[in-house]
Amino acid sequence: MAGQEIIKKPLFTVDSVLFTVHEDTLKVLMVKRAQQPFQGAWGLPGGFIDIDLDQNTDMTARRKLADKTGFTPNYLEQLQVISGPDRDPRGFSVTLAYFALVAHQSVASHIDSVEMACWIPVSKLKELTTAFDHRQIIELSRQRLKQKTLYSLLPVFCLPQKFTIGQLMAVIETIIEKPLQRKSLMRRIEASEMFEISNEKISSGGRLAQLYSLKLDANIVNFERNLSI
Amino acid sequence: MAGQEIIKKPLFTVDSVLFTVHEDTLKVLMVKRAQQPFQGAWGLPGGFIDIDLDQNTDMTARRKLADKTGFTPNYLEQLQVISGPDRDPRGFSVTLAYFALVAHQSVASHIDSVEMACWIPVSKLKELTTAFDHRQIIELSRQRLKQKTLYSLLPVFCLPQKFTIGQLMAVIETIIEKPLQRKSLMRRIEASEMFEISNEKISSGGRLAQLYSLKLDANIVNFERNLSI
DNA sequence: TGACATAGTGTCTTAAAGACATTATGTTTG
DNA sequence: CAAACATAATGTCTTTAAGACACTATGTCA
Numbered sequence: 001m002a003g004q005e006i007i008k009k010p011l012f013t014v015d016s017v018l019f020t021v022h023e024d025t026l027k028v029l030m031v032k033r034a035q036q037p038f039q040g041a042w043g044l045p046g047g048f049i050d051i052d053l054d055q056n057t058d059m060t061a062r063r064k065l066a067d068k069t070g071f072t073p074n075y076l077e078q079l080q081v082i083s084g085p086d087r088d089p090r091g092f093s094v095t096l097a098y099f100a101l102v103a104h105q106s107v108a109s110h111i112d113s114v115e116m117a118c119w120i121p122v123s124k125l126k127e128l129t130t131a132f133d134h135r136q137i138i139e140l141s142r143q144r145l146k147q148k149t150l151y152s153l154l155p156v157f158c159l160p161q162k163f164t165i166g167q168l169m170a171v172i173e174t175i176i177e178k179p180l181q182r183k184s185l186m187r188r189i190e191a192s193e194m195f196e197i198s199n200e201k202i203s204s205g206g207r208l209a210q211l212y213s214l215k216l217d218a219n220i221v222n223f224e225r226n227l228s229i
Numbered sequence: 230m231a232g233q234e235i236i237k238k239p240l241f242t243v244d245s246v247l248f249t250v251h252e253d254t255l256k257v258l259m260v261k262r263a264q265q266p267f268q269g270a271w272g273l274p275g276g277f278i279d280i281d282l283d284q285n286t287d288m289t290a291r292r293k294l295a296d297k298t299g300f301t302p303n304y305l306e307q308l309q310v311i312s313g314p315d316r317d318p319r320g321f322s323v324t325l326a327y328f329a330l331v332a333h334q335s336v337a338s339h340i341d342s343v344e345m346a347c348w349i350p351v352s353k354l355k356e357l358t359t360a361f362d363h364r365q366i367i368e369l370s371r372q373r374l375k376q377k378t379l380y381s382l383l384p385v386f387c388l389p390q391k392f393t394i395g396q397l398m399a400v401i402e403t404i405i406e407k408p409l410q411r412k413s414l415m416r417r418i419e420a421s422e423m424f425e426i427s428n429e430k431i432s433s434g435g436r437l438a439q440l441y442s443l444k445l446d447a448n449i450v451n452f453e454r455n456l457s458i
Numbered sequence: 459t460g461a462c463a464t465a466g467t468g469t470c471t472t473a474a475a476g477a478c479a480t481t482a483t484g485t486t487t488g
Numbered sequence: 489c490a491a492a493c494a495t496a497a498t499g500t501c502t503t504t505a506a507g508a509c510a511c512t513a514t515g516t517c518a
Contacts, residue, residue: 012323166464
């Protein structure tokens, strides 16, 4: 067993599940594939690591997202690696999936190999022809987002820099698919010490709403308890 | 940009952080490296994926652990991917780190390229010459284990098939580095419905202790709250 | 100006963990 | 053999943070 072994290398790719919430709907960024395999099908933005451009896989994810949308996510973390001999017709494939959040913005529809980027409501995914096992990866990602939302305020990254409690509440309710007590959210906002009270308020049909923003140095706090499921 | 690009491929490896608890000490399995790079240093068991032998990266992790120890972990999950141009002198490298648990057992010291496997107390790691960034990976892993122990009963995988509450309590206390109320643990054991009460008890210096075992079909339950830190 | 809408607070209830005394049941020892 | 001791297991009160929901605050609009 000692000595040099000849080992065929698997394909290694980095893909991202970029979520946003818009009009009370959870949406995911998909690109129409310009090339084989799965030409014409919708897939996750991603690609191969470029060891001259990327310092690490996080950079690969960011670079590919920027290429296809023109913007950078507010939040990015690793989801997991999916691998197997049959998930890519070109051969044994290993994909590192990332999970990312951004405030809603229109996609710059940057032309990269004529790939078209688009926000797709996750509820509409089953009607689409999707590439590889990307449907399952999105589902995994959705569950992770939901779980993290129960014990953190991660959904702030789906909002603009200044936001109201009402907006945050709506985004959280969309993600966890449950109503949430405003009181519970306010308690967490205060306890986390992650936010600053802006000196502005905005109109929203009734009493003016206080604007909040993330502190510059804020780290995402994990609470000791989950919201009840 | 369209068309075939020539992309240099990074090295892709799978490494595992296998923990056990023995004599109230958290230990990690390390192997003495028989080859370059870092020949003679201690490193995590792992290696390259073999696309003829492995259906996926989980199998790679299991295979490499079995090669070096002769046994299979009770629990295995992905930790995270670490990547960069400088972490391996051979070039840009991508490692998928796994995190695993097993009941303590003597290592079969299986001879694979004259590599020697050994349980190292995590507190003694800083005195050792370790390969690559494996020290940091172990530290990451330790934090993940600690965190998960606060909201699950994962440490049962560090115990033999039949175990007592006292044993489980000791293992948990070793991992979280805090005392734990026996009452709290018993409540969780009951609420989780993961365990069966054996018809045996064993002596432990005082009143006989009830033996428990994991139900055959048991899934690890995640509790809604953390133990207090 | 009064109805309405949304923002924000007060406070009681509830669920699960922490603290700790008490009971149970074995082994060891005088 | 009984008393001391050790560890197991339970009872129960306290504490903490979320849920429920009524109530107050303050804006817009008819």
